[in-house]
Amino acid sequence: MSAETTGTRDFTYWRLRFRDWRQTRPFWAGLFTALGGGPIAYFPYANLKLGHLTLAMATTAGAGSLIIGVLLVTLGLTMWFQQIVRVFAGVATILLALVSIPVSNLGGFFFGFLFALIGGCLALSWAPDEPAAETESGRHTAGNQAEKPQGGEAAGVELPEQRATAAYDPGPAPWSDDVPDGIVDANGGRNSAG
Known part of the structure; x- marks a missing residue:
């Protein structure tokens, strides 16, 4: 710490940490x-009051509604902290949202149904970023977003000098005299044509 800092972390620090955390998961x-x-x-457990009239929303499937609601909250937390199972959590969320329509007052009067359905679809469509690759200049770029040289390679056109280097070159044959000096065969002697 320097003499100018107080040692506390400001709001910007925590906001940036939260943003980094948020971007690595659905x-x-x-x-x-x-x-x-x-x-x-x-x-299903709410009592609405209209003046002196109490309207009970309780249904026979109140326990089913509670289980569906708790499972949806659990699946939402699972998507945050165990993003590897996002596909399972997304499918389970969509199924529980559909089951909530007949079980719990039309899926919480369609509010809970729509939120859960959107959340399940977002979980299925989310994909993690590719890890950042370090380029020659030292900057980090994501996946295939690295800087490409201008010209034929960036445009997907193969240049003539690239074709020449891309051809297969098996090197000199073991029986030829074109073997560079210093290469030794398995018997310990120099390779020679004789």
Whole structure:
């Protein structure tokens, strides 16, 4: 630490750390999935009051609604912290969202259903970034985004000098005299034609 710093980390530091964490996982898929579990689990147990009239939303499948809601929140957290199982979590989220329509008041009055469905689709479509590759200039670039030289190679055209170097060259035959000096055969003697 220098004499000018106070030793505390400011808001920008934590914001950048959160952004780096968020970009390495299906963050929005997990968020939508977890938010979808809330209305699905809540509405079957809610009592709405209209003046002096209490409207009970409880259904016979209240336990099923609670299980679906808790599973959706768990799948949302799984997408955040175990992104390797994002495909399984996405498929399970979509299936639970579809099951919530008949089980829990039309999927939490379609709010929970739509959030969970969007979260499951985002989880299935998310793919991790390719690891950053270091270029000659020392900068990091992602995957195949490395700087390409201008000319034929960047445009996908094979130049004549590239064709010549790309041809197969087996080198000198073992029985020829064109073997460079210093190459020794298996018997310990110099290669020679005789």
